[in-house]
Amino acid sequence: MAQTVVAMYLEPIVEPRFHSDSYGYRPKRSALDAVGVCRERCWRYDWAIDLDVQKFFDTVPWDLVVRAVEAVCTTRWVLLYV
Numbered sequence: 001m002a003q004t005v006v007a008m009y010l011e012p013i014v015e016p017r018f019h020s021d022s023y024g025y026r027p028k029r030s031a032l033d034a035v036g037v038c039r040e041r042c043w044r045y046d047w048a049i050d051l052d053v054q055k056f057f058d059t060v061p062w063d064l065v066v067r068a069v070e071a072v073c074t075t076r077w078v079l080l081y082v
Helices: 001-019 031-044 060-074 076-081
Strands: none
Touching: 001 060, 001 076, 060 076
């Protein structure tokens, strides 16, 4: 429950910072939206880049995650839960 509260608090703060091509776990964006954009681009370009970040959050140094959150939010209870 606390994780959802923190996510709801942070979302409007960090959402404008995301790249327009970012689709993962973003409001009003789905995997099907990402596939649709990919399909359109396949007709325009003859190359593609595929990245698998499945284990990223298992290996990223936690202090970097905290610093990234601190860069956009100084609310103490949010930082506590992060």
